[in-house]
Amino acid sequence: MVQSLRVSYVRAIITFTLVGYARGFPTFQWPNPQLAYADSQLYEGSMGILVQDCAPRDNTTIPAQWLRIAYHDMSTHDIDNGTGGLDTSIQYELDRAQNIGKGMAESLNDFKAFRIAAPFFGMADTIALGAVFAVAGCGGPLIPYSAGRVDATVAGPETVPEPQQDLASHTEAFRRQGFTPTEMIGLVACGHTLGGVRQSDFPLVVTDPEEDVQTFDKTTNFDNAVVSEYLQNTTQNILVVGPNVTTRSDFRIFSSDGNTTMQRYVDLLSSYTFSETCQNLIERMINTVPSGVTLSQPISEPFNYVISEPLLSYRNGTLAMATTLRVINPSDNPSRTITMLWSDRQGSFCPSSGCTSPSTSTQQVVFSLIGNIQGLTGERYSFNATINATTSISKFWFKINENEGSDPVIVDNGGSGFVIGQDTVFIDNSRSENVILSSSFNEYRKVVVAVRGDASSSVSITSSDPNSAASTPPYVLIIITTNLQLDETNPAEGVFTFFTANVSETVNFLSITGDVGGSSYTQDNFDMTVVNFPFVST
Ligand code: HEM
Ligand SMILES: *[C@@H]1O[C@H](CO)[C@@H](O)[C@H](O)[C@H]1NC(C)=O
Ligand SMILES: *[C@@H]1O[C@H](CO)[C@@H](O)[C@H](O)[C@H]1NC(C)=O
Ligand SMILES: *[C@@H]1O[C@H](CO)[C@@H](O)[C@H](O)[C@H]1NC(C)=O
Ligand SMILES: *[C@@H]1O[C@H](CO)[C@@H](O)[C@H](O)[C@H]1NC(C)=O
Ligand SMILES: *[C@@H]1O[C@H](CO)[C@@H](O)[C@H](O)[C@H]1NC(C)=O
Ligand SMILES: *[C@@H]1O[C@H](CO)[C@@H](O)[C@H](O)[C@H]1NC(C)=O
Ligand SMILES: *[C@@H]1O[C@H](CO)[C@@H](O)[C@H](O)[C@H]1NC(C)=O
Ligand SMILES: *[C@@H]1O[C@H](CO)[C@@H](O)[C@H](O)[C@H]1NC(C)=O
Ligand SMILES: *[C@@H]1O[C@H](CO)[C@@H](O)[C@H](O)[C@H]1NC(C)=O
Numbered sequence: 001m002v003q004s005l006r007v008s009y010v011r012a013i014i015t016f017t018l019v020g021y022a023r024g025f026p027t028f029q030w031p032n033p034q035l036a037y038a039d040s041q042l043y044e045g046s047m048g049i050l051v052q053d054c055a056p057r058d059n060t061t062i063p064a065q066w067l068r069i070a071y072h073d074m075s076t077h078d079i080d081n082g083t084g085g086l087d088t089s090i091q092y093e094l095d096r097a098q099n100i101g102k103g104m105a106e107s108l109n110d111f112k113a114f115r116i117a118a119p120f121f122g123m124a125d126t127i128a129l130g131a132v133f134a135v136a137g138c139g140g141p142l143i144p145y146s147a148g149r150v151d152a153t154v155a156g157p158e159t160v161p162e163p164q165q166d167l168a169s170h171t172e173a174f175r176r177q178g179f180t181p182t183e184m185i186g187l188v189a190c191g192h193t194l195g196g197v198r199q200s201d202f203p204l205v206v207t208d209p210e211e212d213v214q215t216f217d218k219t220t221n222f223d224n225a226v227v228s229e230y231l232q233n234t235t236q237n238i239l240v241v242g243p244n245v246t247t248r249s250d251f252r253i254f255s256s257d258g259n260t261t262m263q264r265y266v267d268l269l270s271s272y273t274f275s276e277t278c279q280n281l282i283e284r285m286i287n288t289v290p291s292g293v294t295l296s297q298p299i300s301e302p303f304n305y306v307i308s309e310p311l312l313s314y315r316n317g318t319l320a321m322a323t324t325l326r327v328i329n330p331s332d333n334p335s336r337t338i339t340m341l342w343s344d345r346q347g348s349f350c351p352s353s354g355c356t357s358p359s360t361s362t363q364q365v366v367f368s369l370i371g372n373i374q375g376l377t378g379e380r381y382s383f384n385a386t387i388n389a390t391t392s393i394s395k396f397w398f399k400i401n402e403n404e405g406s407d408p409v410i411v412d413n414g415g416s417g418f419v420i421g422q423d424t425v426f427i428d429n430s431r432s433e434n435v436i437l438s439s440s441f442n443e444y445r446k447v448v449v450a451v452r453g454d455a456s457s458s459v460s461i462t463s464s465d466p467n468s469a470a471s472t473p474p475y476v477l478i479i480i481t482t483n484l485q486l487d488e489t490n491p492a493e494g495v496f497t498f499f500t501a502n503v504s505e506t507v508n509f510l511s512i513t514g515d516v517g518g519s520s521y522t523q524d525n526f527d528m529t530v531v532n533f534p535f536v537s538t
Contacts, residue, residue, distance in 0.1 A: 025301050025302060025303060025304035025328050025329075026301060026303055026304070027303050027304050027305050027306075027414075028303055029413060029414050029416075030307060030413050030418055031525075033118075033120050033509075033524075033525045033527075034120045034121065034147050034148065034296055035147070035296055035297075035299070035303065036303075036306060037118060037120065037121050037147070038121070038125075038129075038145060038146075038147040038296060038299055039299060039302055039303050039306060040306075041116060041121075041129055042129065042132070042145050042299060042302075042368065042370055042371075043302045043367055043368055043370060043371040043376070044365065044366065044367060044368055044371070045114070045116070045129075045368050046114060046368070047114060047116075047129060047130065047133045047368065047369075048133055048136075048137060048368045048369025048370065048372075049369075050062050050110055050137075051063045051066065051133050051134050051136070051137025051138070051369070052137055052369055053137070054137055054138035054139070054194075054220050054221055054222070055137070056220075057106070058102060058103065058106070058198075058213070059198075059212045059213040060103065060194075060195040060196055060198070060213050060215070061138065061194060061195060061220060062107075062110070062134070062137075063133075063134035063135070063137045063138045063194055063222075064103070064134075064194035064195025064196075065101075065103030065104075065106060065107045065195070066107050066110070066127075066130040066131060066133070066134040067131050067134045067135065067191060067194055067195075067282075068101070068103060068104075068191070068195065069090060069103065069104055069107045069108070069127060069130070070086065070127050070128060070130065070131035070134075070285065070286055071187075071191055071285060072090055072093075072098075072099055072104070072160050073086050073087065073088060073089065073090035073124070073127055074086040074177065074285055074286065074288045075159050075160040075161070075173075075177060076089055076093075076156030076157055076159055077176070077177045077178060077288045077289075077290075078157070078159075078176050079175070079176055079177065079178045080176065082290060082291030082292070083156075083290055083291075084156045084157065084159075084290060085149075085288040085289040085290050085293075086124050086127060086128055086149055086285075086286055086287075086288055086289055087124050087149060087150060087151060087152040087156070087289065087290060087293075088122065088123040088124040088127060088149075088151045088152055088474075089152040089154065089155055089156040090104070090108075090127070091108065091123065091473045091474035091475065092152070092153075092154055092155035092474060093155045093156065093158075094473060096158055096160075098158060098160040098162055099160065100201045100202075101198060101201050103195075105472065105473060107127075107130065108123075108473045108475060109473075110130075111123065111126045111127065111130060111475070112466070112467075112468060112475045114126070115466040115467055115506060115508065116129070116466060117464075117466040117475075117477045118464055118466065118477070118508055118509050118525075119464050119477070119479070119509060119511075119525065120147075120525065121147055122149060122150070122151035122477065123151055123475060123476075123477075124149035124150065124151050124152075124289075125147050125148070125149045127286075128145070128146075128149060128286040128287075129145060131143070131282060131285075131286050132145050132286070132370070133369065133370065134194070135222055135278070135282060136369060136370055136373060137369060138194060138220070138221050138222035139221045139222050139223070140193075140221075140222030140223075140275065140278060140279075141222075141275045141276065141278060141279035142279070142300065142370060142373060142374070143279055143282050143283045143286070144283055144298035144299060144300040145298065145299050145300075146287055146295035146296045146297065146298045146299070147295065147296045148289075148293065148294055148295040148296045149289055149293060149295070150289070150290070150293050151476075153476075159173060159176070159177075161173045161174075161249070162249075163202070163205055163239055163247040163248075163249040164204075164246050164247050164249075165249065166252070167252045167253065167256055170184065170249065170252070170253060171184060171256075174187070177288065178284070178288055179281075179284075181256060181257065182257065182261050183281060184253060184256075185253055185254060185256065185257065185261040185262065186261065186265075186277045186278070186281050187281045187282075187285060188250060188253050188254070189224075189226055189227055189254065189262070189265065189274070189278075190274075190277065190278035190281055190282055192216040192217075192226050192237065192239070192250060193216065193217060193219075193221075193222050193223060193224070193225065193226045193278075194216075194220075194222060195213070195215065195216065196213045196214050196215035196216050196238070197213065197214050197216075197238050197239065198212065198213050199211045199212055199213070199214070200212075202247070204244055204247065205238055205239070205242055205244055205247045206238055206242070207242075207243050207244065214236065214238040215236070216237045216238075216239070216250075217229050217235065217236075217237065218236070222278075223274070224265050224266060224274035224275075227262050227265045227266055227274060228266050230250075230254055230262060231259065231262055231263065231266060237250055239251065240254065265277065283298070301374070302328050302371065302376060302378075303328075304326075304327065304328045305325060305326070305327065305398075305411045306325075306326045307323050307324065307325055307326075307418060308323055308324045308326075308527070308530045309323070309526060309527035309530050309531075310322070310323045310396075310418070310420065311323065311427075311429035311530070311531060311532075312423070312426045312427070312428065312429060312450070313428045313429045313430035313431065313450075314389055314428060314450050314493070314494070314496050315430065315493075316493070316494075317388070317389050317390075317494060318386055318387065318388065318389055319386075319387040319388070319389045319392060319393065319423070320384055320385065320386060320387070320429075320430065321342075321383075321384070321385050321387055321393060321396075321420075322382070322383060322384040322385075322429065323340070323382075323383055323396075323418075324380045324381060324382050324383070324530075325338065325340075325359075325380070325381045325383070325398055325411065326365060326378055326379070326380045326381075327378060327379050327380075327381070327400070328365075328376060328377075328378045329376060329377055329378065330377070330378070330379050331402070333402055333403075333404065335402070335403040335404070336400065336401065336402050336403065337358065337359070337400075337401050337403060338358075338359045338381045338398055338399070338400050338401070339356050339357065339358050339359070339398065339399045339401070340356070340357045340358075340359070340383040340385060340396055340397075340398055341353070341354030341355065341356050341357075341396060341397055341398070341399060342354055342355050342357075342385060342387070342393045342394075342395065342396035342397075343355075343393070343394050343395055343396075343417070344387075344388070344391035344392055344393060344394060345391060345392040345393065345394045345423065346390075346391045346392075348391060349388055349391035350391070354397070355385070355387070357383055357384070357385035357386070358383075359381040359382060359383055360382050360383060360384055361381075361382045362379050362380070362381050362382070363379070363380045363382070364377075364378070364379060364380075365377070365378030365379065365380055389494065389495075392420075392423045393420050393423065394419065394420060395416070395417035395418060395419045395420060396417060396418050396420070397410065397411060397412035397413065397417045397418060398410070398411040398412075399411075422521045422522075422523075423452065424451065424452040424453065424514065424516055424519075424521045425449060425450075425451050425452070425459065425512055425513075425514030425516065425521040425522070425523060426449065426450055426512070426523055427447060427448070427449055427450075427510070427512065427523065427526055427531075428448045428449065428450040428490075428498065429531055429532065429533065430534065431448040431450070431487075431490050431498060432445065432446060432447050432448045432531065432533040433445070433446040433448075433533050433534055433535070433536045434446075434505070434533045434534070434535045434536070435502075435536055435537070435538060436535060436536070436537040436538075437537070437538060438537045438538065443505040444502050444503065444504060444505055445502065445503050445504070445505055445507065445528070445533060446500060446501075446502055446533075447461065447484075447500060447501055447502070447503055447510065448487055448490055448498050448499070448500050449461070449484060449498065449499045449500070449512055449514070450496050450497075450498055451496060451497045451498070451499060451514055451516055452495050452496055452516065453495075453497060453514075453516035453517055454492070454497055455486055455492070455497050457497060457499075457514055457515060457516040457517070458483065458484075458514070458515045459483070459484040459499045459512065459513070459514045459515075460481055460482060460483045460484065460512075460513050461481070461482055461484065461501055461503070461510050461511065461512050461513075462479060462480070462481045462482075462510070462511045462513075463479070463480050463481075463482070463503045463504075463507040463509070463510050464477050464478070464479055464507065464508060464509045464510075465477070465478040465479075465480070465503075465504050465506050465507045465508070466478075466506065466508060467504065467506035480503075482501045482503070483501075484499035484500055484501045485499065485500055485501070486498070486499060486500075487499055487500035503528075507528055508527075508528050508529055509525050509526065509527060509528060510523075510525075510526045510528055511523065511524045511525060511526065512526065
């Protein structure tokens with residue numbers, strides 16, 4: 001698997017170089033729901049909305065709250081036995097004094113509201129993504145993002161460092177979490193450039209009852225002011241100069257090596273810049289996971305040539321298949337044409353060069369905060385091919401022609417094409433519906449599954465719904481398996497029979513299993529966020 005990813009990566013680079021692209025963005029072998037989804041959350045997701053301009057909340061900032069929860073969640077890691085790490089165990093640890101602060105539940109509420117969680121992307125991946133957005137939203141470095149964390153379902157050990165503990169305890173806590181004494185200095189400074197200490201949470205630290213939040217430094221942004229103010233002796237950081245000497249943990253940590261490390265972060269000639277140090281340390285922090293958990297390759301640029309879920313529908317002897325192709329940083333060329341090509345399943349209908357379908361429309365990609373910081377542009381080309389339902393489709397690919405004399409670029413998923421594994425059981429995009437109840441304006445989705453078989457077939461769907469019914473953490477993905485019924489409003493047509501079930505409008509992924517004529521067919525992780533089911537109201 002890893003091997004084939006590498007191969008296609010190298011291929012992609014070579015292709016781009018040959019056709020004279022200024023830089024080659026990586027690509028991946030489709031299908032890969034995890035990488036596709038991580039990319040889409042990072043580059044087109046909406047998380048940035050809440051952290052843009054280091055957005056304030058509760059007299060601190062939303063990014064400060066998101067970064068703190070990531071650290072506290074990860075704090076359960078034990079390098080000696082490989083347990084704990086960033087695994088969302090924090091959701092089961094909120095009643096502990098060491099996790100005090102309304103920012104914790106508020107952050108989890110934010111994450112739930114984004115409805116990001118999916119079968120291959122849990123709350124732990126979401127917390128890690130939140131840390132990346134938090135740092136970026138406050139003007140800090142862009143942290144490469146990997147997905148693949150595994151969500152815990154129970155609390156971890158009570159191992160978050162606390163301000164009244166001595167230096168030896170903190171050094172040991174960070175060693176256990178996987179960080180050297182020098183890295184401890186860095187990571188605490190990187191964390192404490194955002195936010196501050198709340199009087200109501202730590203009355204023995206912030207002793208002035210008039211204070212609500214005592215910020216760690218005078219700037220809101222992610223910068224080295226926490227370091228420079230400390231070294232200049234102008235700091236108001238309550239964990240450095242607070243009246244309670246016992247809780248001056250930042251002072252003990254920052255000065256633990258005679259200020260050598262802190263000095264490096266303000267020294268202009270030093271290669272250990274604050275920003276780079278924090279980029280590396282926070283990346284390691286969010287990638288600290290239990291042994292046995294494997295994270296994806298780090299994403300620091302969007303993948304190029306990403307397709308969206310192919311949407312099939314059947315009517316009157318004809319299949320329609322719609323998809324899109326996203327192209328990153330395309331040259332500004334109005335004469336560019338992109339054609340989708342496909343092969344049939346019988347090797348008889350399409351010519352050997354493939355059947356063709358031109359793009360039907362083009363949309364500018366709306367990038368996330370992270371994409372905007374990277375200065376990306378992108379276009380998404382739409383296709384909707386009309387396909388003979390008998391000969392059907394086995395795979396598709398694209399030809400990008402700049403019409404400027406250069407050879408066209410073939411986008412064929414590393415040579416294999418984008419393969420339609422089976423066409424026996426699939427969600428029918430034009431027969432399914434978004435149903436709005438006129439009485440309540442509530443909405444649900446009527447999912448219609450087309451089956452190339454008769455009414456003796458059986459179909460079930462497993463849906464994932466990130467919109468947990470719980471109003472307080474823990475928030476857990478709702479997974480429901482439903483057996484479908486014969487759809488009375490879509491009678492059998494041609495060789496197809498239609499089955500149906502209702503699902504919540506917040507369901508984001510569906511996996512379908514059909515037993516047809518004694519064989520089993522599956523469509524896994526069908527992406528409900530890109531469907532365009534017709535709207536009907538009742
Ligand atoms: C010895 C280690 C540490 C101690 C004793 C410590 C202690 C504290 C305390 C007492 C607060 C105030 C929380 C509240 O008022 O509710 C705080 C806030 C914060 N900590 Fe730490 N911390 C440590 C390490 C870290 C690390 C490694 C990070 C992240 C890299 C971090 C990130 C934050 C952030 C962002 C806030 C501000 C939260 C907000 O404003 O809502 N801390 N820390
Ligand atoms: C912010 O702090 C002030 C006092 O410093 C307090 O009156 C106010 O309620 C706080 N705001 C929020 C949203 O907590
Ligand atoms: C690993 O260490 C942690 C912290 O010391 C402890 O709570 C946990 O029980 C240990 N787990 C195993 C499997 O030994
Ligand atoms: C200082 O903080 C420690 C630890 O929280 C606490 O035990 C002690 O009573 C505090 N001292 C004062 C004077 O508030
Ligand atoms: C730092 O400032 C404090 C008061 O803010 C003062 O007591 C202390 O002497 C100063 N230290 C240095 C090294 O200037
Ligand atoms: C480190 O810097 C702080 C803040 O300026 C100062 O109070 C402290 O004495 C310094 N420690 C050493 C060992 O230089
Ligand atoms: C079905 O296709 C046939 C021939 O391809 C056409 O004559 C007929 O009008 C179509 N029916 C509908 C409902 O589109
Ligand atoms: C679809 O393909 C089959 C098999 O090649 C052929 O018999 C049929 O006429 C085609 N249908 C249409 C509408 O072209
Ligand atoms: C593709 O075209 C078919 C037939 O014209 C239509 O039913 C279907 O909704 C279209 N798909 C999309 C995603 O637009
Ligand atoms: C879907 O919901 C509608 C309206 O409540 C209901 O009439 C229909 O029977 C439901 N369909 C299935 C398959 O449960």
